Amino acid sequence: MFKAALHSGSGKPRRRATVSSPHKPAGRKLLEWRGRIDQHFGYGSSEASRSLYLEDGGQYAALLQAELEQPVSLGTTIIAASYAGGVVLGADSRTTTGNYIANRVTDKITPLAENVYICRSGSAADTQAISAYVQWFLQQHAVDLDRHVSVKTAAKLAQTMVYQNKNMLQAGLIIAGWDKQGGGSVHTVPLGGTLLQVPYSIGGSGSAYITGLCDKLWRPHMTQQECHEFVVKAVTHAMARDGSSGGCIRTVTISKDGVKRDFLPHTRVPIAYGEMQQPMSVGA
Amino acid sequence: MSGIGTGYDLSVSTFSPDGRVFQTAYAQKAVDNGGTVVGIRCKDGVVLGVEKPVASKMLVGGSNRSTYPINQQTGMGIAGVSADGRQIVNRAMQEATQYKGFYGEVIPGYVLSERIASYVHLFNLYWYVRPFGAALLMASYDSEGPQLYLIEPGGTAHRYFGTAIGKGRQSAKTDIEKLKLTELSCRQGVVEVAKILHTVHDEEKPFELELAWICDESNKEFKRVPADLAAEAEQQAKAALDEDMDS
Amino acid sequence: MFAKAPSHSTALGPGCAGPPLANPQQLSSAQASAHERGSHQPSCGAAPFAVDASMLRSTGSQPHKHTQSPYVTGSSVLAITYAGGVMLASDTLASYGSTKRYKSVQRLVKVNDSTVLGAGGEISDLQFILNMLDDLKTEDYCADDGQSLSSQELYSYLSRVMYNRRNKMDPLWNSLIIAGLEGGKPFLGSVNMIGVAFSDDHLATGFGNHLARPLFRKRHRPDMSEEEATALIREALEVCYYRDKQSINKFQIAKVTASEGVSISEPFALPTKWEYKAFVDPTRNAVGVW
Numbered sequence: 001m002f003k004a005a006l007h008s009g010s011g012k013p014r015r016r017a018t019v020s021s022p023h024k025p026a027g028r029k030l031l032e033w034r035g036r037i038d039q040h041f042g043y044g045s046s047e048a049s050r051s052l053y054l055e056d057g058g059q060y061a062a063l064l065q066a067e068l069e070q071p072v073s074l075g076t077t078i079i080a081a082s083y084a085g086g087v088v089l090g091a092d093s094r095t096t097t098g099n100y101i102a103n104r105v106t107d108k109i110t111p112l113a114e115n116v117y118i119c120r121s122g123s124a125a126d127t128q129a130i131s132a133y134v135q136w137f138l139q140q141h142a143v144d145l146d147r148h149v150s151v152k153t154a155a156k157l158a159q160t161m162v163y164q165n166k167n168m169l170q171a172g173l174i175i176a177g178w179d180k181q182g183g184g185s186v187h188t189v190p191l192g193g194t195l196l197q198v199p200y201s202i203g204g205s206g207s208a209y210i211t212g213l214c215d216k217l218w219r220p221h222m223t224q225q226e227c228h229e230f231v232v233k234a235v236t237h238a239m240a241r242d243g244s245s246g247g248c249i250r251t252v253t254i255s256k257d258g259v260k261r262d263f264l265p266h267t268r269v270p271i272a273y274g275e276m277q278q279p280m281s282v283g284a
Numbered sequence: 285m286s287g288i289g290t291g292y293d294l295s296v297s298t299f300s301p302d303g304r305v306f307q308t309a310y311a312q313k314a315v316d317n318g319g320t321v322v323g324i325r326c327k328d329g330v331v332l333g334v335e336k337p338v339a340s341k342m343l344v345g346g347s348n349r350s351t352y353p354i355n356q357q358t359g360m361g362i363a364g365v366s367a368d369g370r371q372i373v374n375r376a377m378q379e380a381t382q383y384k385g386f387y388g389e390v391i392p393g394y395v396l397s398e399r400i401a402s403y404v405h406l407f408n409l410y411w412y413v414r415p416f417g418a419a420l421l422m423a424s425y426d427s428e429g430p431q432l433y434l435i436e437p438g439g440t441a442h443r444y445f446g447t448a449i450g451k452g453r454q455s456a457k458t459d460i461e462k463l464k465l466t467e468l469s470c471r472q473g474v475v476e477v478a479k480i481l482h483t484v485h486d487e488e489k490p491f492e493l494e495l496a497w498i499c500d501e502s503n504k505e506f507k508r509v510p511a512d513l514a515a516e517a518e519q520q521a522k523a524a525l526d527e528d529m530d531s
Numbered sequence: 532m533f534a535k536a537p538s539h540s541t542a543l544g545p546g547c548a549g550p551p552l553a554n555p556q557q558l559s560s561a562q563a564s565a566h567e568r569g570s571h572q573p574s575c576g577a578a579p580f581a582v583d584a585s586m587l588r589s590t591g592s593q594p595h596k597h598t599q600s601p602y603v604t605g606s607s608v609l610a611i612t613y614a615g616g617v618m619l620a621s622d623t624l625a626s627y628g629s630t631k632r633y634k635s636v637q638r639l640v641k642v643n644d645s646t647v648l649g650a651g652g653e654i655s656d657l658q659f660i661l662n663m664l665d666d667l668k669t670e671d672y673c674a675d676d677g678q679s680l681s682s683q684e685l686y687s688y689l690s691r692v693m694y695n696r697r698n699k700m701d702p703l704w705n706s707l708i709i710a711g712l713e714g715g716k717p718f719l720g721s722v723n724m725i726g727v728a729f730s731d732d733h734l735a736t737g738f739g740n741h742l743a744r745p746l747f748r749k750r751h752r753p754d755m756s757e758e759e760a761t762a763l764i765r766e767a768l769e770v771c772y773y774r775d776k777q778s779i780n781k782f783q784i785a786k787v788t789a790s791e792g793v794s795i796s797e798p799f800a801l802p803t804k805w806e807y808k809a810f811v812d813p814t815r816n817a818v819g820v821w
Contacts, residue, residue, distance in 0.1 A: 141387065167599060192653060194655040198633065352675070384666075
C-alpha cells in the first residue's frame, strides 16, 4: 500500500514549471491521502497536519501543490566503498519535490542483480527508469551466461544509458557489487556518463559536504565492520549539513557470502555538532 | 542416400518421411569430404590444425587461409566450403564486437558458440536458403580457461576436449583419444596435431598444414603458430611417420 | 537519377541546400526584403553561401545552446618530439566542474605498438573514442596481415570523427594529441572538438597552449636527447601546475621510441618551489599594495 503511494508521487509528470489552479481538488486529496498514510503508519502528528491541510480554505494546499509540481528529486547522499572481500553501499532516505519531502523513507539502494546494487541520485524518475532497464538487461544476460553477471557489465549498461541520453537524463549513479572475477568493486557514473572504477565513491548533493571527511577516513583493506562504520559516518555527516539529505540510513553489504541489508532509523542516527538529541519517545 | 530422387531432399523446409532433413545432411557431407581439421584443448590453451589439400602446383603458398581470429581471445578453423566458413567467421566477428560494445566485456566462448550455432541454424529453416557447407572449430581463452567448440551445419554447438572433422576425422579422433590432454602443453600439442594430420593424410597429394593456437605462450591471443615452431612440428611429424613406416 | 531539389535552409541563406532549422524562424520583413534585393549575393556573381548570423539565433538575444556541455574533464596534455621519439605528459586529474574529483584517471593511452593518445576534455567522450579505437584495433588484429594503423592514419581518422561530430552539432568534447612514430620519424598531431587538426613538433592542449608552448618554442629542438626532452617536459608540467587551477601534482609521461615502443610511466609527483624569501612577505618592499 505504501509502495503504491510512492509510485503515484514519483510517477507524476516531472519538470512542469507551471503552477496549476490553487483550488484544484486533486492536490488537496493527495495531501489528505498522504496524511492518512502517515497516520496509518504512525508517521507524523495527524491532527496538526490535517488542520493545516484542510482548514485554511486551500491556501496552504496551493502552496504545497506548487512544491509538488517540482521534479521529484533524490537530492541525496549516496556512497559505496570497497573493503577486503566486498563492498558496502549506503544512502540517506530523503526524496524531495522542491522543499517538500515527498518521501522520508526512500530506498535509494536498488538491486540490479543478485550480486549488484545501485545507489541512485538525481531525478527519481530517470534513475528508476535506468535501473529498471539495467535490471531487465541483466536478467537476460544472466540467462545467457548461466552464472552471476559481473559488476562491470552492470555498470557498463547503466553508463551507456546515461552517456547516450546525457541531454535528457539527470542521473548520478554508483554501481557496486561482488563477482568472482573482480571481487568487490565500486563503479561510478557521474552526470555526463563517464565510467570509472574507484575504491570508493560518494554522490548526490550531500557528498559535497563530506569529500574531505571521506578522503580522511577511507583506508584500503578495511574490514567489513570498519567499512560499514565508515559508510554510516559519512552519510551521517552529510545529512547533518545537507538539507536535501536526511531521514534514515540504509546500507547494503555485498560479499561472496551474499547480500545483507541494514537500516538505521532516524532516531538512531548519531547527533552531529550543533544538533540536539531528541527526548526518549514513549514507545522506545 | 535413400532420399535421392524422392523429392524430399530439395529443400530444408521438407522433412523426409523418416524424419530427416536431407539438405542439412548433405551440408554435413560437404564438411566430411573436406580437408581434416583437428582441435585439441591442452592444459594451457587450444591448438587448431587444418589440412589443406593443394589443388594446383601453381598455388601460392599460404594464400588460402583456413584459420581466422575473431577477436584477440577467440579464433576459428574452417572445415568444408571455406567461402561458407568465412561468412560464419564474419558473423562471429560482428557478434563479438557487438557483445563487447554492449556489455563492456569480451564475449565468453560458450556464448559466442551458441550465438554462432543459432545463426547457422537459421539456414536450416527456410526454403530460400541453403545450409552452410562448413563446420567450424572455435578456440577461445577467457576467464573460464581455454575452451574448444565445434559448430556444425545443422546448427549444433558442442564443447570438446579434442575433436576432428573432415575426411580423416575417424582416425584423427582415435589418435586424439590417446593423448593425455590434461598434461599436454600447447607446445607439445602442436607437434601432436601435426603428427595426426600427417598420419590421416595418406594420399600422395600434397597438402599444406595450417596451425593456430591460443595459449599462455601466445599471450592468450589467438595467433598462427610461429613459423619456426610450425616447421619444427611438421618435421617431427614427418620423422615420426617415417619411423612408423620403417618399423 | 533525378537531382534532389535543395531544401532551403534559413540558417544558410537562400539558394543553399541544408537541413531546416530545428526551430524555424520567420524572416522579418527587413530580412525578407534584403533577400529579395539580393544583398546576400556576392559581387562575383557566384551562388551565395554565407551563414546569416541573425538566423542562427533563436528568439530574443538568447544565443543558441550547444547540444551538451562537459561534466567530467581532464586538463592539458603536453607533447614534444626529440631525437628518435616522442614524449607526452599530463596529470591524472578528472575534474567535476571545478571540483578535483577523480585523481587517478589515466589520460595517456596506448593505442597500438607505435601510438599513444593523450586527451583533455570530457572523459566520457574520451572513453567513447577509446572504445572506438579498440574496435579498430580488433579489426586490424583479425585481418592478421601484420599491418596496424600508423600514427598519422589514426590522426587523420580521429580528425574526421571529431569534425563529423561537430557538424552534427554534437561534438566530442575533447582536445586530443596523437603521438607516435611515422616511418621511424617522430609524429605529433592534435585534433580538437571542432575538428581543427594540425601537426607540429611540439604541441599542447588547453592551458598548456598558453603555459607550456611558449617554453617549447624557446627551448625545443627536434634533435634533443631523451634527457633534455624529459627535463623540458617536467619544467613545462611544473609551470602548468603553478598556474592551472585544474591541475594536480600527479603526472604521467608517455614515450614512443623505435627501440622500446610505447611506454607509459607510473604516476609521479614533481618537486615545486615555494621557499623564496619574497614569498613570505610579498609586500615588504611595496608599500600600499595588497
